[in-house]
Amino acid sequence: MKGRRAGLFCLVLLLIIGLLTDVILLPLVCMLGIMALAAVELWEWRMFAHVEYQRELGHTHLFPDSTTSLSLTLSNRKFLPLPFVNVHDLVPVGIQIEQIETQPAASPNYRILARAFGLSSYQQVTRQYTIRCPQRGLHRFGPANLSASDPLGLSMSRATINDIDRLIVYPRLLKDLELGMPLRELLGTIRASQRLLTDPVVPIGIRDYTQSDPLKSIHWTATARRGQLQTRIYEPVTALTVMCIVDIETIVPAYLGVNKFQGERLISMAATVCSALHKAGHAVGLWSNAALVEGNTAVHLPPSRSLKQASAILEVLAQMSLYSRLEIAKFIGREQSRLPLGATVLLISVVDTPAHRSALTRLREYGYAPVWLYLGEHAPKVAGIKLIHSYQREP
Amino acid sequence: MINRQRAKVLILLSACIAYSSLMSLVLNSFDIVGDNASAVWRWPVFCFGLIVMVSVRLRLRQRGAIIAAAGAIGLSMLGWLWLRTGFSGQELVLSGFGVSFLMARAINADQWNHDWLQQLFWRGLGLLVAFVALGPVMTRGALEEASFIQLFVAQALGFVAACLFAMMLDQSNQAELQTPPMLGWSSLFTVLIIGIPLLLFGLVDGQRSLVGLIFSTFIDGLVLIVGGISVGLSWLVGWLIPSFKPNQRPPEQLVMPEAVDPSTLKPEETSKISSLLGDMLTISVALIGVLMICWLIYLVLRWLREIETRAAVPGEAVVEQSIWSFDSLREQILERFRRKKPWKFGADDPQRQKVRRVYTKFLELGEDHGQPRGKHQTAHEYGRGYAQRQPNSEPAIDELTAIYTQARYATELDPAALERAEQALKNIQKNQP
Numbered sequence: 001m002k003g004r005r006a007g008l009f010c011l012v013l014l015l016i017i018g019l020l021t022d023v024i025l026l027p028l029v030c031m032l033g034i035m036a037l038a039a040v041e042l043w044e045w046r047m048f049a050h051v052e053y054q055r056e057l058g059h060t061h062l063f064p065d066s067t068t069s070l071s072l073t074l075s076n077r078k079f080l081p082l083p084f085v086n087v088h089d090l091v092p093v094g095i096q097i098e099q100i101e102t103q104p105a106a107s108p109n110y111r112i113l114a115r116a117f118g119l120s121s122y123q124q125v126t127r128q129y130t131i132r133c134p135q136r137g138l139h140r141f142g143p144a145n146l147s148a149s150d151p152l153g154l155s156m157s158r159a160t161i162n163d164i165d166r167l168i169v170y171p172r173l174l175k176d177l178e179l180g181m182p183l184r185e186l187l188g189t190i191r192a193s194q195r196l197l198t199d200p201v202v203p204i205g206i207r208d209y210t211q212s213d214p215l216k217s218i219h220w221t222a223t224a225r226r227g228q229l230q231t232r233i234y235e236p237v238t239a240l241t242v243m244c245i246v247d248i249e250t251i252v253p254a255y256l257g258v259n260k261f262q263g264e265r266l267i268s269m270a271a272t273v274c275s276a277l278h279k280a281g282h283a284v285g286l287w288s289n290a291a292l293v294e295g296n297t298a299v300h301l302p303p304s305r306s307l308k309q310a311s312a313i314l315e316v317l318a319q320m321s322l323y324s325r326l327e328i329a330k331f332i333g334r335e336q337s338r339l340p341l342g343a344t345v346l347l348i349s350v351v352d353t354p355a356h357r358s359a360l361t362r363l364r365e366y367g368y369a370p371v372w373l374y375l376g377e378h379a380p381k382v383a384g385i386k387l388i389h390s391y392q393r394e395p
Numbered sequence: 396m397i398n399r400q401r402a403k404v405l406i407l408l409s410a411c412i413a414y415s416s417l418m419s420l421v422l423n424s425f426d427i428v429g430d431n432a433s434a435v436w437r438w439p440v441f442c443f444g445l446i447v448m449v450s451v452r453l454r455l456r457q458r459g460a461i462i463a464a465a466g467a468i469g470l471s472m473l474g475w476l477w478l479r480t481g482f483s484g485q486e487l488v489l490s491g492f493g494v495s496f497l498m499a500r501a502i503n504a505d506q507w508n509h510d511w512l513q514q515l516f517w518r519g520l521g522l523l524v525a526f527v528a529l530g531p532v533m534t535r536g537a538l539e540e541a542s543f544i545q546l547f548v549a550q551a552l553g554f555v556a557a558c559l560f561a562m563m564l565d566q567s568n569q570a571e572l573q574t575p576p577m578l579g580w581s582s583l584f585t586v587l588i589i590g591i592p593l594l595l596f597g598l599v600d601g602q603r604s605l606v607g608l609i610f611s612t613f614i615d616g617l618v619l620i621v622g623g624i625s626v627g628l629s630w631l632v633g634w635l636i637p638s639f640k641p642n643q644r645p646p647e648q649l650v651m652p653e654a655v656d657p658s659t660l661k662p663e664e665t666s667k668i669s670s671l672l673g674d675m676l677t678i679s680v681a682l683i684g685v686l687m688i689c690w691l692i693y694l695v696l697r698w699l700r701e702i703e704t705r706a707a708v709p710g711e712a713v714v715e716q717s718i719w720s721f722d723s724l725r726e727q728i729l730e731r732f733r734r735k736k737p738w739k740f741g742a743d744d745p746q747r748q749k750v751r752r753v754y755t756k757f758l759e760l761g762e763d764h765g766q767p768r769g770k771h772q773t774a775h776e777y778g779r780g781y782a783q784r785q786p787n788s789e790p791a792i793d794e795l796t797a798i799y800t801q802a803r804y805a806t807e808l809d810p811a812a813l814e815r816a817e818q819a820l821k822n823i824q825k826n827q828p
Contacts, residue, residue: 007517014524026524031592033520036559039588048765050727075718077727083581099710122719128712146765151581152562152588159765160784 004155008037036152043080043150047157050077051119051148055089055141055165061315062133064172070097070131070141074117075124083151085117089144094135095167133169136264138293138319141165170314171264171271179272179390205233240282241303241340244313246270246320247328247349247356248290254324261394262350263322266375269390270348271317273373278310285343286313289331290320298325303340329355332363339368348373352380360385559585746813750802753816757795757823764827774800791822 011033018026051074058069072089076082090110091102102111117125133139144161206222209229222230246266250259270286277284285303292299299316301309326334328349339345345368349356352374363370364384371386379389563585758768761781768777778796782789798816802808809815 011524028592029520029524032589033524035588035592039584046763049763051765077718077723083584097710100708122717122723124716124718126714126716128714129710151584152559154562157764161765162780162783 004037004040008034008041011037036154040150040152040154044155044157046078046080047082047148048146048159049080051075051082051085051146051159052077053087053144053146053161055144055163057141057165057167060166061168061170061311063170064136065132065134066169067098067130067132068167070129071126072113072115072129073124073126074119076119077122079121081118081120081123082148083118084153085119085146085148087113087115087117087144087146089113089115089142091141092137092139092167094133094137094139094169096132096134098130098132100129133167136169136171136267136318139167139169141167168315168318171268171317173275174265174268174272178392179269203232203234206230207233240277241285241343242277242282242346243285243287243303243339243343244270244274244277244346244348245328245332246286246288246290246299246317247347247351248288248320248322248324249328250322250350252351252353254327258322259350259394260322262375265392266348266350267317267320269373269375271314273346273348274313274317275310278305278313281305284309284313285340286316287331287335288316288320289324289326289328291323291325292316292319293321294319296325298331300335300338302338303343327355329353329359332359336363336366339363342367342369344369344371346371346373348375350375352376352378357382357385559589744808746808746810747802749813750798750808750816753813753820754795754799754802757820760820760824760827774803785823785826788823788826791819791826795819795823 011030015027015030015034018030054071054073054075056071056073058071059066062068070091072087074085074087089112090105090107091097091113093109093111097113100113102113105112115127117127119125142161142164144163146159146161147156148159149156203219206219207230209218209223209231213231217232217234219230219232248263248266250262250266251257274284274286283303283305286299286301288299290299299320301312301316328347345360345363347356347360347370349372356372357380360370360372360382361384369386371388372380372382373388373390374380375390375392377391379387379391381387563581754774758777761768761777766781766784772780774796778792782792785792795816798809798812798819802812
C-alpha cells in the first residue's frame with residue numbers, strides 16, 4: 001500500500017511537471033497511472049463497507065440421508081460495485097453438496113466451498129444448493145472468508161465472517177432387521193410388573209377376589225359362571241420410567257481407540273429404543289458417559305414423557321462423540337442417587353467387563369429393574385439381570 | 396469466449412508490437428537503417444518468434460521455454476552471420492533476443508500469474524513515464540522527429556492498455572471462478588480508465604486524436620506481422636526453390652501529385668451533378684459507417700450479455716435481486732450520522748468527547764473492512780471479535796476499548812487517555828491488511 005501511495009505521489013508530481021513544461025504526452029501517461037491507482041485506492045477503502053454475507057440452512061435438524069437447502073447470500077448496500085468477490089465457506093466433511101465440488105481445507109473435518117460473486121450497486125445475489133446429510137452428528141458451517149478485488153485485480157481485501165450455523169443430523173433409526181431382534185420383544189421384556197393405578201375402562205382379565213379389592217371391580221358375570229367371586233384386572237395407566245444408559249466405549253481399554261461401526265450402531269440402537277419407548281408412552285431419560293462434540297458437560301437427560309423429549313434425546317445422541325469421559329461403572333456409581341425410584345434401567349453397551357456386571361448387580365440390589373442390551377459379539381451371563389443380545393458383524 | 400489463454404495472447408501481441416516499436420525507434424534514432432531494407436528481414440524472425448510463442452505456449456513449460464528461446468536466439472545469430480555482409484544484422488539479433496525473452500517469460504506457465512501481469516503493467520508504465528520524461532534528454536536531440544516518439548508512445552500506451560484489459564480478463568477467469576461475473580461492467584471500467592485520460596488530453600491538446608493513433612499503430616503492427624509472415628513464407632520458398640528470388644523488387648518511388656489550390660478553381664468548372672453525387676456518396680458512406688458501428692456495438696453487447704447470463708453451474712441456483720431503496724439509503728446516511736454524535740454525550744468534557752471520536756473512527760475503520768459493530772455487541776465483545784480477525788492489533792484494540800469504556804462510564808478519565816487512544820488507533824490502522 002505504501003509503495004502504491006508513493007507511486008501515486010510521484011505520478012501526481014510528474015503530471016504537474018508535465019502540465020507546467022512542454023513535455024509531450026507526459027500528462028497523459030501520468031493520468032493513466034493516476035486513474036488506475038486512484039481506482040484501486042477507492043476500492044480498497046470501501047470494499048467491504050455495507051457488505052453482508054448470510055448463510056441459511058433449510059432445516060436445522062435432519063435424519064440421515066435427508067436433503068435440505070443451503071443458501072449463500074451476499075449483498076452490497078452501496079453504490080460502489082464489487083466485480084469479484086471470492087467466498088471460501090467452510091462446510092463439514094459429513095455433508096455432501098450435490099453436483100458441486102469442494103476443495104480440501106486446512107482442517108480435515110472441513111472442506112471449502114469456493115464460490116465467486118459479482119455484485120453491482122445495491123444488489124443481492126443468492127446461491128442455493130442442495131445438501132445431503134449421510135452422517136450423524138453436529139455439523140458446523142463456517143466461518144467464511146471473503147476476498148474481493150477491484151476490477152483489475154490490483155488490490156485484494158479480505159474479511160472473515162465468523163458466524164457459525166449448525167445442522168444436527170439425528171442418528172439413524174434401525175429397522176427390525178438391523179436391530180437383530182423384534183422391537184416388541186424388547187418392550188415386552190422391560191414391562192414393569194407393578195400396577196399402582198389402573199384404568200377402569202379397559203379390563204384385561206379376571207382373577208380371584210381378595211379382601212382389598214373394591215366391590216365395584218367385581219366381575220359379576222364371571223362370578224356367577226365360576227361360582228366364586230372374581231375381580232376385574234384393568235390396564236395399568238402408569239407407564240414405565242426407563243433410564244437409558246449408553247456406554248460409549250467400544251474397545252477396552254479406552255485408550256486403544258474406538259470402533260466406529262460399533263459405536264455408530266450403539267448410538268443408532270439407543271435412538272431406536274428410546275424413540276420406541278417414548279412412542280409407547282413411557283417416560284424415557286438418557287445418560288451417557290460420552291463426550292459431546294461441543295461442551296464438556298455430561299449427558300444427563302432426566303426421564304420425561306413430554307413431546308419434546310424424543311427430539312431432545314435424538315439431539316443429544318446426534319451430538320455425541322465416540323469417546324468416553326468416564327468408565328460407565330464409575331459413572332453409574334456417581335449418578336445412581338439421581339435415578340428415579342422404581343425406574344427400569346436399560347444399559348446399552350458393546351463391551352462387557354466385570355465392572356459392568358457389578359454395576360448392574362448393584363442396581364438390582366437397590367431395587368431397580370436393570371436390563372442389559374448388549375451389542376457385543378459374545379453374550380455374557382449375569383444372574384438376575386435381563387439380557388438382550390443383538391450383534392452385527394462389521395461389514 | 397475470452398478466457399485466460401486468450402488474455403495471454405492479447406498481452407503478448409501487445410508486448411511484441413510495443414517491443415518492435417521500441418526497436419524501430421532506437422535503430423532509427425542511430426540512423427542504422429538508412430536506405431537498407433533490413434526491416435524486411437526483421438519481421439520474419441519476429442513473426443517466427445511470435446508464431447512459435449503462441450503455438451507452443453500451451454504445451455511447453457520450463458524446459459520447453461528454454462529450448463524455444465535458445466532456438467530463436469540461435470536462429471537470430473545464424474541470420475546475423477549470414478546477412479552480415481549484405482544487411483544490417485544487429486536489428487535481427489535484437490529482435491531475436493527480445494522475442495526470445497518474451498517467449499521464455501510467456502511460455503513458462505509457472506511464471507504466468509496475476510502478480511506477474513501486475514508487475515508487467517507497473518514496470519511498463521514506469522518505463523513509459525521515464526522514457527517520456529527523460530527520452531528527449533537522454534537521446535540528446537536524436538529523436539527530433541516527433542512521429543517516432545508519437546509512434547512509440549502510442550504503441551506503449553496501447554501496451555499498457557492491453558495490460559489493463561488482460562488483467563481484467565485474467566481476474567475474471569481465475570480458476571476458481573465459475574462464471575465471469577461483472578465482465579461487462581469491468582470492461583467498461585477499464586475502457587474508462589484508459590479513455591478518460593485520452594479524452595482529457597485530446598480536449599486539452601486540441602488537434603491530436605490519440606485514440607485513432609493508437610488504433611492505427613495497432614493496425615500497422617498487425618499489417619506488418621501479416622507482411623512479415625508473407626515475407627517469411629517467400630523466404631522459405633526461396634530457400635526450397637533456389638530459382639525463386641524473394642523481395643528482389645525495388646521499392647516503388649511514390650510520386651505525389653502536385654497540389655491544386657482550390658481558390659484557383661472557378662465555380663463554373665465544377666459540375667453541379669457531380670457535386671450532388673459526391674455529397675450523396677459522402678452521406679451514404681457516413682450512414683454505412685454509422686450502421687456498422689451500431690452493429691458492432693450490438694454484437695459486443697450481445698456477447699457480454701450471453702457471458703453474464705450463461706447457465707449456472709449444475710446443482711447451483713442463482714438468484715439476483717436489487718436491494719435499492721430510498722429507505723435503505725436514508726438509513727445508511729442516518730447510521731453514519733448516528734456514529735458521529737459523540738458530542739451528545741459528555742459534552743461538558745471535551746477530553747471524553749475526543750476519546751469517543753477516536754473510538755468512532757475505529758468503528759468506521761472496522762465497518763470499512765467488513766467488521767461492523769452489531770447493535771447487540773458491547774465494546775469488549777466487538778473488540779474481541781476484531782482482535783480475532785487481526786491478532787497483531789490485539790493489544791492496541793484492547794487498549795482502545797479500555798480507554799473508550801473508561802471515557803464512557805468511569806467517573807474520572809486518565810489525562811493521557813486521548814494520546815493513548817490516538818496511538819492505539821494508529822497502530823490498528825498500520826496493521827490493517
